[in-house]
Amino acid sequence: MLKTINMLQKTLFFAICLVFFSCKNETKTAKTVVNIESTAKTETVKSSAEAAEIPVLNFEEFEKYLNIEDDNIHVVNFWATWCAPCVKELPYFEAVNQEYKDKNVKVLLVSLDFNLKKLNSFLAKNNLQSEKVLLDDPDQNEWIPKVSNEWSGAIPATVIYKKGKRKFYERSFTKAELENELKNFIN
Numbered sequence: 001m002l003k004t005i006n007m008l009q010k011t012l013f014f015a016i017c018l019v020f021f022s023c024k025n026e027t028k029t030a031k032t033v034v035n036i037e038s039t040a041k042t043e044t045v046k047s048s049a050e051a052a053e054i055p056v057l058n059f060e061e062f063e064k065y066l067n068i069e070d071d072n073i074h075v076v077n078f079w080a081t082w083c084a085p086c087v088k089e090l091p092y093f094e095a096v097n098q099e100y101k102d103k104n105v106k107v108l109l110v111s112l113d114f115n116l117k118k119l120n121s122f123l124a125k126n127n128l129q130s131e132k133v134l135l136d137d138p139d140q141n142e143w144i145p146k147v148s149n150e151w152s153g154a155i156p157a158t159v160i161y162k163k164g165k166r167k168f169y170e171r172s173f174t175k176a177e178l179e180n181e182l183k184n185f186i187n
Contacts (some may be wrong), residue, residue, distance in 0.1 A: 057135075062137075063146065076161075079155055081113050093178070147159065157169065160185060
């Protein structure tokens, strides 16, 4: 009995160490890009091994993407590489981005990843063509309700909006389901 408890303690200690060390901060190369129109600084992360670049934004910098007033239908998908349902639905968002361009549909993929190296590797491997940003703001309790009062914080989550019409979804989509929701905004 004592051996079993001792073995369980060692296993638990190993598991905690594994989680702790796998979640460490990644060393990254950062450069600052100045947007001449808004004069807002956007940190861009670039891995030397991959050609993928992704803007890293706090919520204040990101919030403008939730309120663009133009003639486009905006599809804003919150996802992460560690979220299996998120990764499974990414091809549907990519397809919609390509197939509905002529209907003024704009897809924005908002990564909530913690590990920049893994994210950049994923982006390089999957060659996602939709616009992408990394939302890096640790105060989720503050910004999640600003995205939607309906959002518990679970992902995948999606906002679709056009001018005065907005709908929030805290679920994953099939391609057909996503297209059906878009039809409500196109018509």
